[in-house]
Structures are given as C-alpha cells and as structure tokens.
Amino acid sequence: MPNAYVSGTGFYVPPRVVTNETLIKEYGIDTSDDWIVQRTGIKERRFADEGVGSSDLAVKAAEDAIARAGIAKTDLDMIVFATLSSDHCFPGNGVYLQRKLGLCDGPNAKFVPALDVRNQCSGFLYGLSTATAMVKSGGAKHVLVVGSEVHSAALDLTTRGRTVASLFGDGAGAVVVSATDEDRGIRSWHLGADGRYADVLAQKIWDISQRPFIPRDANGVGQVQPEMMFANMDGKLVFKNAVERMMTVLMEALVANGITGNDIDLFCFHQANLRINQYLQQHLGIPDEKVVHNIQRYGNTTAATIPILLAEAERSGKLKRGMKVAMIAFGSGFTWGCIIADW
Numbered sequence: 001m002p003n004a005y006v007s008g009t010g011f012y013v014p015p016r017v018v019t020n021e022t023l024i025k026e027y028g029i030d031t032s033d034d035w036i037v038q039r040t041g042i043k044e045r046r047f048a049d050e051g052v053g054s055s056d057l058a059v060k061a062a063e064d065a066i067a068r069a070g071i072a073k074t075d076l077d078m079i080v081f082a083t084l085s086s087d088h089c090f091p092g093n094g095v096y097l098q099r100k101l102g103l104c105d106g107p108n109a110k111f112v113p114a115l116d117v118r119n120q121c122s123g124f125l126y127g128l129s130t131a132t133a134m135v136k137s138g139g140a141k142h143v144l145v146v147g148s149e150v151h152s153a154a155l156d157l158t159t160r161g162r163t164v165a166s167l168f169g170d171g172a173g174a175v176v177v178s179a180t181d182e183d184r185g186i187r188s189w190h191l192g193a194d195g196r197y198a199d200v201l202a203q204k205i206w207d208i209s210q211r212p213f214i215p216r217d218a219n220g221v222g223q224v225q226p227e228m229m230f231a232n233m234d235g236k237l238v239f240k241n242a243v244e245r246m247m248t249v250l251m252e253a254l255v256a257n258g259i260t261g262n263d264i265d266l267f268c269f270h271q272a273n274l275r276i277n278q279y280l281q282q283h284l285g286i287p288d289e290k291v292v293h294n295i296q297r298y299g300n301t302t303a304a305t306i307p308i309l310l311a312e313a314e315r316s317g318k319l320k321r322g323m324k325v326a327m328i329a330f331g332s333g334f335t336w337g338c339i340i341a342d343w
Contacts, residue, residue, distance in 0.1 A: 004135035005185030006341065007071070007142070007178035010064025011311035012057055013171040013298060014048040023157070023166060030159040036166045041274025045169025045299030047152040053087040055096040057172035058148035061304075062101060064311070065144065069176035073101050076176075077140035079114040080131050082123030082147045082303040084203075084332070085154060092116030097146065121270050121331020122191075123147060123303035124173070125339055128327075129189035131177040141179045147303030148172035154203065156230040164231050167273070169299030173307025184322075184342045190253045191337040192245065201238055201332040203231040242276050242330040246338075247283070250328050253338040259324070261286065264340075266319055270329035271295035271305035292318060302331070319343060 020033040020043060036042055048057065058081065066073055081094040094114025103110050119126040124147035131143035151168035155161060177186070205228055206213045214222035246269070254260060267290055269277040274295050281291055292313050294305075301308060306327050313319035323343045330336040 001136055002138065002179040002181060003183070003185040004132040004177050005180050005182070006175045006310070006343070008065040008067070008069025008176040009174070009307065009311040009314050010061045010066070010068060011171070011173040011304075011308040012060035012064065013046040013308070014052065014057065016047050016049065017044050018047045018169070019044040020166070027157045028159070029157065029162045029165065031162050031166060039275065040167060041293075041295055042166065042299050043296045046171055048150045048170045052150065054083050054085045054148040054150045054172070055087050055093045055100060057150065057170065058093065058097050058146045058174065059100045061148065061172035061174040061307070062097065062144055062146055065174040065176050069142070069178060071142055071176065073103060074108050074110045075142050076103070076110070076112050076144050078112055078131070078134060078143045080117060080127040080143060080145045081114065082117040082119065082127040082145070083149055084118065084120045084123070084302055085149045085151055086116070093148070119331065119335045120333060121272060121300070121302050121305070122329040122333070122335045122337045123331070124306050125189065125327060125329050125337035126191060126335070128175070128177065128186070128339060129191060129337070132186045132189060135177055135179050143177045144174060145177060145307070146172065146174040147305070147307050149302045149304050151302070154230065156226065160226070161230055163235065164233055167300050169301050171298055171301040171304045171308055173304045173309075173311055175307055175310065186339060186341045188253060188256050189337065189339045190249050190256065191335070192249060193333050193335045195333070197237070197241065197334045200334070201231070201233045204228050239273070239276060241334055242272065243279055245334065245336040246280060246328050246330045249336050249338040250326060253326065253340050257340050263324055264326045265290065265323035266313065266325045267291045268306050268309045268313070268325060268327045270331065271298070271309065272300050272331070
C-alpha cells in the first residue's frame with residue numbers, strides 16, 4: 001500500500017488589503033484597531049473584487065500547487081474542494097474549478113471526479129483526510145485538495161455586524177496529495193463533530209423546510225432578514241469549545257502516533273483567532289519557533305487557512321523536508337480535526 005504525501009503547495013490571496021482602519025473609514029464601522037487586535041490579533045485581511053468567486057481564487061492556488069508538485073494538470077485523478085462560500089448554491093465549486101483549470105478542454109481532456117466538502121474551518125483537514133484515503137487505497141495517484149473562500153461578499157460590513165465582519169478575509173490554498181513508496185507522508189488523521197452546537201456559529205441564509213424557502217413579497221421577490229443573511233456567532237462558546245476540542249484532538253493524534261508534542265517540528269493551527277492559538281501554545285508549552293501564524297495579515301480565511309500556512313511556511317524555509325507537522329482545526333458545526341504528517 002503506498003503512502004500519501006503532500007507533493008506541492010500553493011496559495012493565492014487577492015491584492016486588495018483591507019486594514020482595520022479601512023473598516024472604520026471606508027465602511028463606517030464603529031470599532032477601533034486596538035479593539036480588533038486585542039481580541040483577535042488581526043491587523044488586516046484581503047477582499048476580492050466584485051465578480052471574483054472562490055473558484056477563481058482557487059484556480060491560482062491550484063496552479064501553484066500543481067506546478068510545485070511537478071505534474072501536469074491532466075495527471076490529477078481527483079479534485080476535493082473545501083469551502084463555505086461556494087460560487088452558487090449548487091453545483092459545488094469542484095466542477096467549476098475543473099473547468100477553469102482547462103481539464104475539460106482539448107484532445108487530452110480528463111473528466112476527473114470533483115468532490116465538495118462543507119465542513120467550514122475544518123474543511124481542509126476533512127478534504128486532506130479524504131484525499132489521503134484515496135491515495136493510500138490505490139484509487140488515485142494525485143489528488144488536488146483546495147480550500148478557498150470569498151467571505152467579503154457575505155459579511156455585514158456595518159456596525160451591526162462588526163463582531164463577525166472584522167474576523168474574516170478572502171484567500172485560497174491548495175495542496176497536491178501524491179502516492180509514494182518512500183517512508184514519509186500523512187501518518188494519521190483524526191476527525192470529530194458535535195452537532196449539538198450546530199446553531200452556535202451559523203449562516204442560515206435560507207430555511208429549506210419552509211414554503212417558499214425564502215420569503216417573497218407581492219412581486220415574488222425574495223427577501224432575507226439580516227439574522228438569516230449574515231453569520232451569527234456566540235463568540236465565548238466558540239472560544240471555549242475550540243480550545244477544548246483542538247487540544248483534545250491533538251493529544252489523540254500524538255498518542256495514536258506514539259509521539260509527544262516535543263516530536264512535532266511545526267504546528268499549523270487553523271487561523272480563526274490568534275488568542276485561541278496563543279492560549280493553546282502557552283498551555284501546551286510550545287516554543288514560538290514551532291508555530292506559524294498569518295491571521296494578522298489575512299484574517300480568518302476558513303478552509304484556506306491551513307493550506308496557506310503550509311505554502312507560506314515552505315516558501316520561507318520554515319517548513320522543510322523531513323519535518324514532522326501537526327495540522328489542527330476547529331470550526332462551525334462544531335467540527336474539528338488533526339493530521340500528523342512527515343513532510
């Protein structure tokens with residue numbers, strides 16, 4: 001049975017930088033740079049231009065990862081796309097990415113399967129686990145896993161929505177998972193979910209149990225109330241559960257691999273809130289040189305945070321061949337996960 005390893009990483013963020021001051025001056029949000037930084041660690045984030053969807057950002061990240069993997073696009077056997085900000089209600093973004101990568105064109109067209117993952121902030125780890133299982137089973141040789149988000153179009157960028165709006169940014173990250181006979185790669189994955197808290201962090205936008213699923217006015221035009229249109233969050237409860245679940249799943253992964261935290265060379269925590277990650281780091285006694293952060297520059301890019309971290313860490317030399325890596329995430333659902341890999 002082959003091992004599965006990350007053969008290439010890629011990322012892309014939109015060029016437009018939106019600082020905390022931009023939120024105040026351009027959008028009129030009643031907040032302050034100190035308030036946001038103190039609670040989240042975020043100084044700025046990226047917003048995509050109008051007309052740009054999460055599948056568009058994914059193309060650039062995917063092409064970067066494919067090139068660094070040293071393969072052709074037609075060498076891919078599957079696409080796994082994780083996002084909460086799909087271009088449309090349906091179909092999923094996987095098929096849009098397939099088309100935009102040119103896989104459907106020309107005499108060498110390759111109609112690879114495309115799978116969409118809806119696990120929000122832990123979506124990339126769910127997708128990476130799926131890709132690893134496909135490769136280790138022999139069902140695929142190269143799988144593209146993407147996390148991509150365009151949050152900016154669905155944020156309440158007013159004072160009313162400031163608690164959530166200040167957190168999120170746009171971006172995409174991607175990896176290629178490939179088969180190898182070498183003793184390296186993804187060693188184990190550990191996933192979990194607790195549906196009791198499904199409504200604690202949610203964007204309900206419509207209720208499919210209702211008739212019609214979006215209320216209509218006399219002219220048949222759909223009307224969505226703000227509490228349904230935008231994300232709602234119980235921040236304190238999310239913080240508490242994030243700390244508990246991320247710590248527990250990390251411990252579970254370490255025990256399963258017969259190692260301790262000291263054996264991990266690099267920790268890649270989901271970038272939801274710098275204070276959550278600093279709490280975990282301090283509680284677990286992890287030295288600064290073993291942790292990477294980028295939430296200060298990008299905000300929470302949900303499914304894209306960990307693949308962006310991996311790509312940036314490789315580019316900077318922080319992540320090198322032979323290192324043991326722990327990837328840990330927690331998000332809406334509640335869902336969570338941890339993956340241990342020998343890079």
